[in-house]
Each structure stands twice: as C-alpha cells, then as structure tokens.
Amino acid sequence: MKTLSIIAEIKLSSPSHGPFTIPDLAAQVHAYERGGACMISVVTEPKRFNGSLELLKHIRSLTHLPILRKDFLTQEKELDETLAAGAQCVLLIAREHTQERLIELCMYAISIGLEVLVELREEKDFDVIPLLPKKIKIGINNRNLTTLETDVAFALKLIDRIPADRYRIVESGISKASELEPYRGKADCVLIGTALLESANPEALLRSFNAANKTPTHTKRPGYFGDYGGLFVPEMLVEPLKEATDAFNQARKDPSFKNDLNVLLKQYAGRPTPLYHATNLSKDLGFNLYLKREDLLHGGAHKTNNTLGQGLLAQRMGKTELIAETGAGQHGAAVAMIGALLGMKVKIFMGARDVERQQMNVQRMKLFGAEVIAVTSGSQTLKDSINEALRYYVSHFKTSYYVFGTVAGPHPFPSIVTYFQKVIGEEARAQIRKETGKLPDIVVACVGGGSNAMGIFSAFKKDSGVKLVGVEAAGGASLNDGSPAILHGSKSYCLQDDNGNICESQSISAGLDYPGVGPEHSHMRDTLRTQYVKATDAEALNAFKILCEREGIIPALESSHALAYALRLKGKLPAHTSVLVNLSGRGDKDLNTVLNGK
Numbered sequence: 001m002k003t004l005s006i007i008a009e010i011k012l013s014s015p016s017h018g019p020f021t022i023p024d025l026a027a028q029v030h031a032y033e034r035g036g037a038c039m040i041s042v043v044t045e046p047k048r049f050n051g052s053l054e055l056l057k058h059i060r061s062l063t064h065l066p067i068l069r070k071d072f073l074t075q076e077k078e079l080d081e082t083l084a085a086g087a088q089c090v091l092l093i094a095r096e097h098t099q100e101r102l103i104e105l106c107m108y109a110i111s112i113g114l115e116v117l118v119e120l121r122e123e124k125d126f127d128v129i130p131l132l133p134k135k136i137k138i139g140i141n142n143r144n145l146t147t148l149e150t151d152v153a154f155a156l157k158l159i160d161r162i163p164a165d166r167y168r169i170v171e172s173g174i175s176k177a178s179e180l181e182p183y184r185g186k187a188d189c190v191l192i193g194t195a196l197l198e199s200a201n202p203e204a205l206l207r208s209f210n211a212a213n214k215t216p217t218h219t220k221r222p223g224y225f226g227d228y229g230g231l232f233v234p235e236m237l238v239e240p241l242k243e244a245t246d247a248f249n250q251a252r253k254d255p256s257f258k259n260d261l262n263v264l265l266k267q268y269a270g271r272p273t274p275l276y277h278a279t280n281l282s283k284d285l286g287f288n289l290y291l292k293r294e295d296l297l298h299g300g301a302h303k304t305n306n307t308l309g310q311g312l313l314a315q316r317m318g319k320t321e322l323i324a325e326t327g328a329g330q331h332g333a334a335v336a337m338i339g340a341l342l343g344m345k346v347k348i349f350m351g352a353r354d355v356e357r358q359q360m361n362v363q364r365m366k367l368f369g370a371e372v373i374a375v376t377s378g379s380q381t382l383k384d385s386i387n388e389a390l391r392y393y394v395s396h397f398k399t400s401y402y403v404f405g406t407v408a409g410p411h412p413f414p415s416i417v418t419y420f421q422k423v424i425g426e427e428a429r430a431q432i433r434k435e436t437g438k439l440p441d442i443v444v445a446c447v448g449g450g451s452n453a454m455g456i457f458s459a460f461k462k463d464s465g466v467k468l469v470g471v472e473a474a475g476g477a478s479l480n481d482g483s484p485a486i487l488h489g490s491k492s493y494c495l496q497d498d499n500g501n502i503c504e505s506q507s508i509s510a511g512l513d514y515p516g517v518g519p520e521h522s523h524m525r526d527t528l529r530t531q532y533v534k535a536t537d538a539e540a541l542n543a544f545k546i547l548c549e550r551e552g553i554i555p556a557l558e559s560s561h562a563l564a565y566a567l568r569l570k571g572k573l574p575a576h577t578s579v580l581v582n583l584s585g586r587g588d589k590d591l592n593t594v595l596n597g598k
C-alpha cells in the first residue's frame, strides 16, 4: 500500500482554538523532523492566526524540510515574497479566486519555482481540477468555514472525485492514527496541525501516524532513490552490469584510482573550473549571479567529467573498447576524446538521421579515431541507437565497456555518473563560500537526463537553506508533465501518451531533448527537495543573447535554459541574495541554430 505522508503544521493561533503555547519553536520543528514529517506548514496570516513571513523565515533557518506557506494570498508580489522567504510550496484557496485568476496564479507560482497546493472547500470548487497542471497538489479541507467545525468524513466523501494521478492532501481535523486509516490508498498526504501543537510529545504522535505505514521507505535498496531507479533489463545484461557495479565500488575506495582521475581532471581537462561573479548581469537583475564555468572544461561541457571517469574505470577493468550511444553527438564526441586519450578503441552508435544532421560532431569523433555506426533501424534516432548499442554490449562485454551519458539508465549508471559529476558541486560550494562567506540561496541547473544538475545539486542537498531549481525544456519536461514509468532500464518520470507509450520530446537544445530523466531527480521532485520548472525555446534563446551581450560569454543552449530561470527572478529577490547557475557548456556548437534557426 502507498505511503501516507504527513505535513506537520506550525501556527501561533487559530480562530477556532485561540493561541497555541509553543514553549520552544526549534524543539517543535525538530520534533517534526524526527517524527518523519515530509513538510512543515507555516501559517503566516497575521490577523486571525498571528503569523508572519518572519515566522516562516525563522523556521526556514531551523529545518531542512520543505516549507508550505499557508495564508490568504491573491497577488503575484506575495508569491515573490514567499519564494524569497525560502518556502518551497504555497497554498492557494480555490474559492478566493475566479477560475481564470486561480490558474494564472498557479502558473506564475510554478514559473518562479514554487509548488502549489490548491485547497478545495466545497463541491463546486472541484470543477477547476482538470484545468490545473498535473504537478499541482490538491487539498480538501475538512473545516466548515461557517461553523469552524471539522468533519473528517467530508474529505472522505469527496476524495474520489480527484483523479488518482493527482497528489491528494487531506487537511484539518485528524488527531489520531486510527482516523488516518480510511484515507489509506485514497490520499497521498495528510496535514496535521492542532493535534501536534496540543500534544505534549509531538514527535511520538507523528511516529504513531507514520508507524501505520507498513511499506518501509526504499532509500536503502541499492540502486533505488525512494521508489525510483532499479534495474529493469533483460537477463543478458545483468552480468555485465554487475561486473560494472563491483568494479565501480572497488575503484571509488581505491586512493590510486582517485589520484589518477584527479591528475587528469586537473592537467588534461582543466579543473577546477572558475566560479564567476557575473557583475554586469547582477546589476541588471538586482541580486548576485554566479556562474560555475563548466563551459571552460576541455571538450566544452561537463560531459568530460563523466567520460574521463568511466574511461578510467573501463581501463581498470581491463577493457580495450568503449562503446556509447549518442543523439546529437555531444556525448559521442566526449567518449571518442577520452578513447584517444586512454588509447582505447571507440564505437559510437548514432541514428542515421542524426549522422546526417550532425556532421560536425561525426567529423570530430572520426578525428579522435572513433568508429561511428549509423543505426538504420526504427526512427533512426537516439532511442534506436541505445537499443543497438545495448545489443552490441551484450555480446562484447568481455572486452567492451558501455559509457552511459547521463544519470539515467539502469543501476549502476545513475550512481556512477553522479559520482563523476559531483566534482562540479564540491568545487562550486567551496568557491562560493570563499568568495561570499556563505552558501548560495538558490542553485540552478538545466535538466536533460540530469547529470550536470546532479553534479552541482549533490553538494548542496543537505544544506537546509539552499533552494535547488532544475530547469527543463518546455518540450521535454518529464518531471513537470510526465508520469512514472520504466524507460531505458529504470523507473523514473517520463513523457507518455494516454496509452503509456513514450513520447518524443521536442527542444531547440539537443541535450535537453530526452523524454526521460534520472531517477534521483524523480525522488527529489516528489520529496520537494528540488523544484523543477520549464523554460521555452524562446526564453532560452533570449537568455543566450543576453549572456553574450552582457558578459561576453556564449552559453550552450542547454545552459541557457538555466539562465532563463535566473533572468525570470529579476527584481524579485533581496539584493544580498546569491543565485548560482551551472553553466554546463559553451554555445559555439549552437551558433547555427541560433543564427539560422536550425
């Protein structure tokens, strides 16, 4: 049975109860953390609930859990304040707005990187549900607004009217574990306030709520991130992937492997890459913008971190050949480069249509001595080249190693690629602390398969005050518009049609044109550790031009999506805020697309 998560609430007072006595706010918040709450709700309404944004900011500083702001909000400006105060999620009450206005506010909140909980209070509110983006959480409040009484059966009566693919929250009135039971299998989450605030031992009470969840969380299963990841492959691939897992686990513990990798990262690839305070743009935007310059890495993008690491791993395993699939050719070129460096044979599988479209990268691979195999099956693009490469791998794994290009795919690839990309975040974290004396407020990265994003996010995952934002291409937004499924050997969010077929994605930037995403991103999406937003082709092109004009840097179109989000925050953040954007690659490769629209 699905886990029923608990949102635990802090409010200083309420119209039905009067003031609450919270002797030690920090102790209360920590009790919520230890008791297993998934989020903390903070009521900021000043008049009847005695709340404030200051209260929210204070709680933000006390916890790593995501925060939900509850208030009667009606203006975009108030959503900006909510973001600046560090909340991840905001409540909008359906009956306070017309449908059009509610949708407008939802879209705005999502665009700046806030999750939304839309609260329904009466039956006619339910009409809006089909009009809301899938990512929006739907809550039913059990409190009758006229009598202020709560009726736990109210939500139960109506919850089936919310489609099961929505995230469903029940609010108000629940005070003991037994009252949760009827909601099991129907709701995803229950919000509990008064009962916890009145309890002498909120941690124990929360534990009693959570104890009824029989399915343990899966975080400890190897290869899983919460419910996502795993190893869904044909029998023939199990042995080669096990061999890779064992070799990787040994290598990461071996100081001589780390040393070999570090020497090459430094002398060959040019690490550490600089952190740049983009001063001109910072002036325009009204906050401090920092760029992590992966565009300056040898090869022109972060991909070198991964191909170098996996190339060395393959060599250590005694393999003589590297194989890889490639779409637009960027990953193929990065593998071919490392094959030349390490003196290994390289076979790149590339859809025949892509070979035609991406001649520059094909020539680059050939210069490095790689063999490029044009795949003529199926749609002659990335999907078919993955299948072809896997087929070859199965019959040649004694001598060959498959270099996966991003944090997706079957276990162990998500872990291996994250391990080799995390150097980005480790460097950036130390660099920005040295420069500003503190951690950044917001870290932004574009998300295709998700490797440059995992690379920079992983160093900040445990820092409670740091907001993480992943930016997807609007035409390939698995985490915003998709649903969980199995694709390329693991479970994660994917773009699917109504029959469960994987859809083609459509983006101006080849690197973001992928219908799936790495499993850890799916987990971070569901737990709200990271907010995932979308940027359109037009926004990315605009950001591309602005960085050229204002800073003299040509960003990759992929990275331009991350920048586009930062530009959206212009004038919305306090001047001392620092926003760190991962500039995953340089844009020389994209000049044709930008200048000629192809």
Ligand SMILES: *Cc1c(COP(=O)(O)O)cnc(C)c1O
Pocket: 301, 302, 303, 330, 405, 406, 407, 446, 447, 448, 449, 450, 451, 452, 453, 511, 512, 556, 558, 559, 584, 585, 586
């Ligand atoms: C390949 C690529 C990406 C997308 O891949 P991720 O695995 O999502 O990082 C992003 N930026 C650049 C410059 C790329 O070359």
